[in-house]
Amino acid sequence: MSDREFTIPIGPQHPALKEPASFLFKVDGEVVVDVEPRIGYNHRGIEKAMEARTYIQNLYLVERVCGICSNAHQTLYAINVEDVAGIQIPPRAKYLRMFVHELERIHSHLLWVGVAAHEIGFDTLFYYVWRDREVVLDILEEISGNRVNYAWVTIGGVRRDISSDKIPKFQKMLDILAERTKYYTQVASTESTIINRASGVGYCSKADMIRLCGVGPHARASGVNKDTRRDNTYLAYDEVPFEVVTAESGDVFANVLVRVGELVQSVGIAKYALDHLPDGPIRERFTPLQKVPEGEATNMVEAQRGEDIHYICSKGDNKPYRYKIRAPTLANIPSLVVKLKGGYIADIPIVLAGIDPCFSCTDRTIFVDETREKTWDMTSDELRRYGIRWYSDGCNK
Amino acid sequence: MTYNDANMKTIERLTVAIGRENIIEVKTPRDKRVSIRVKTNKLRDTIAYLKEKEGLYHLATITGTDLGDEREINYHLNRQDLIFTIKVRVPSERPVVPSITDILNGAVLYEREVRDMIGVFPEGHPNPKRLNLSDDWPDNIYPLLKKWDIKSIRKEVDGEEWT
Numbered sequence: 001m002s003d004r005e006f007t008i009p010i011g012p013q014h015p016a017l018k019e020p021a022s023f024l025f026k027v028d029g030e031v032v033v034d035v036e037p038r039i040g041y042n043h044r045g046i047e048k049a050m051e052a053r054t055y056i057q058n059l060y061l062v063e064r065v066c067g068i069c070s071n072a073h074q075t076l077y078a079i080n081v082e083d084v085a086g087i088q089i090p091p092r093a094k095y096l097r098m099f100v101h102e103l104e105r106i107h108s109h110l111l112w113v114g115v116a117a118h119e120i121g122f123d124t125l126f127y128y129v130w131r132d133r134e135v136v137l138d139i140l141e142e143i144s145g146n147r148v149n150y151a152w153v154t155i156g157g158v159r160r161d162i163s164s165d166k167i168p169k170f171q172k173m174l175d176i177l178a179e180r181t182k183y184y185t186q187v188a189s190t191e192s193t194i195i196n197r198a199s200g201v202g203y204c205s206k207a208d209m210i211r212l213c214g215v216g217p218h219a220r221a222s223g224v225n226k227d228t229r230r231d232n233t234y235l236a237y238d239e240v241p242f243e244v245v246t247a248e249s250g251d252v253f254a255n256v257l258v259r260v261g262e263l264v265q266s267v268g269i270a271k272y273a274l275d276h277l278p279d280g281p282i283r284e285r286f287t288p289l290q291k292v293p294e295g296e297a298t299n300m301v302e303a304q305r306g307e308d309i310h311y312i313c314s315k316g317d318n319k320p321y322r323y324k325i326r327a328p329t330l331a332n333i334p335s336l337v338v339k340l341k342g343g344y345i346a347d348i349p350i351v352l353a354g355i356d357p358c359f360s361c362t363d364r365t366i367f368v369d370e371t372r373e374k375t376w377d378m379t380s381d382e383l384r385r386y387g388i389r390w391y392s393d394g395c396n397k
Numbered sequence: 398m399t400y401n402d403a404n405m406k407t408i409e410r411l412t413v414a415i416g417r418e419n420i421i422e423v424k425t426p427r428d429k430r431v432s433i434r435v436k437t438n439k440l441r442d443t444i445a446y447l448k449e450k451e452g453l454y455h456l457a458t459i460t461g462t463d464l465g466d467e468r469e470i471n472y473h474l475n476r477q478d479l480i481f482t483i484k485v486r487v488p489s490e491r492p493v494v495p496s497i498t499d500i501l502n503g504a505v506l507y508e509r510e511v512r513d514m515i516g517v518f519p520e521g522h523p524n525p526k527r528l529n530l531s532d533d534w535p536d537n538i539y540p541l542l543k544k545w546d547i548k549s550i551r552k553e554v555d556g557e558e559w560t
Contacts (some may be wrong), residue, residue: 043530
């Protein structure tokens with residue numbers, strides 16, 4: 001190690017968002033030379049716990065895998081169990097599931113755009129976006145009673161119906177979102193604050209992204225045209241017209257473009273689902289202690305952060321023999337490492353935030369100068385201010 | 398040609414490429430789903446063939462299952478029209494599989510996860526360190542094995558009874 005190279009541990013408490021993960025950065029001056037990720041600080045043993053619970057109990061456990069993509073995991077769990085049990089769900093249930101699935105994507109992407117705007121130092125956009133996020137959260141609260149963890153899906157269908165007299169009101173709210181998201185696509189592609197700060201930062205080529213099996217908006221930002229909703233279609237996505245949004249530049253700016261583009265598409269899907277809601281029952285019967293025949297199933301859904309895959313193995317009991325969950329963030333860590341390498345320390349928060357990681361945050365970063373045995377702390381605010389100062393002073397030129 | 402025909406063709410070509418005697422079981426539970434169990438020594442050949450010739454270069458994840466005397470490892474690959482699962486089984490006395498990280502670079506974290514949780518070692522992995530479990534976790538406990546439950550893990554790790 002030359003005397004210019006330092007090791008900076010970021011985490012386990014708090015790299016960019018609100019959950020723990022650890023990244024060991026090796027830096028030469030301001031440039032990141034190497035990154036070693038370490039996860040598991042939030043490991044709760046959910047897969048093991050699921051083996052000890054019945055299928056209906058697991059429905060509520062699996063929803064708590066993640067706070068933001070709770071419905072995506074629950075939908076996928078229900079699809080998986082129905083696949084093994086051979087249950088066909090009614091068409092109305094498919095559309096109702098799809099409606100909440102898309103609302104959740106809208107709220108998550110709006111949340112992300114706000115966080116990204118904040119990391120960039122563009123707090124006006126952050127306030128705008130989070131104000132509009134309340135609209136979609138109001139819809140979710142009205143139909144499920146909750147802003148997150150909707151408990152909307154059950155095995156065989158959905159738990160509640162949407163009454164027809166509420167649909168015009170929801171349509172009106174979605175119209176507001178449609179208009180606002182169109183405005184954000186325009187802001188994101190023309191506003192110089194975003195372009196100057198985010199373009200060229202955190203680059204990963206298409207070849208690297210494919211090689212490292214990246215997923216979701218993160219992969220689509222590098223030009224990988226892959227979306228589970230279109231490719232391995234589920235629910236009623238094969239009946240809905242929508243486009244898969246991709247970008248070519250592979251940097252944080254492309255991430256912003258893809259996510260705001262998807263917002264417009266998601267609002268469209270949600271409106272379509274409400275307009276074309278079929279009549280009929282909302283669920284098939286599945287009793288609390290019902291046994292599921294022996295078998296295996298693997299299914300995927302497109303969660304907000306990318307392809308989410310679950311595997312179930314049943315041995316004919318009322319509990320799963322093995323249940324495996326792979327959330328999209330784990331699939332995106334190898335390509336995240338590529339994005340961080342060669343970048344500046346000041347870019348770490350925005351690149352980490354770029355994959356919308358489902359763990360971690362930068363409350364406190366310890367800088368270690370190994371050659372001088374000196375350490376000092378930086379809070380997330382200081383690190384963020386440092387990033388903004390670094391760019392506004394033009395030190396990177 | 399429907400998706401299903403295309404998938405059957407994939408299975409046929411794979412059978413020719415790695416040899417019928419090396420394939421133990423083929424299942425097609427429904428449209429767009431294939432699962433094939435192969436001999437462990439043919440795992441790398443199978444993965445390399447599917448990656449190069451069939452466009453199955455995306456590894457979604459790796460699952461380990463404890464079956465008692467054996468441990469089953471599932472490699473979930475996918476492409477646009479197909480979720481393709483390759484299975485291998487290894488004896489519990491010697492739970493070692495060849496690493497596929499050099500073929501599919503995306504396997505780098507999944508193999509470490511399987512090692513942590515179910516104790517199947519990826520032979521030839523470039524960096525086989527702990528991923529999910531803490532550094533002071535006992536070496537002999539792989540929590541997803543059926544012989545461990547919350548009580549016995551607690552007793553082994555903390556030395557106290559679960560209450």
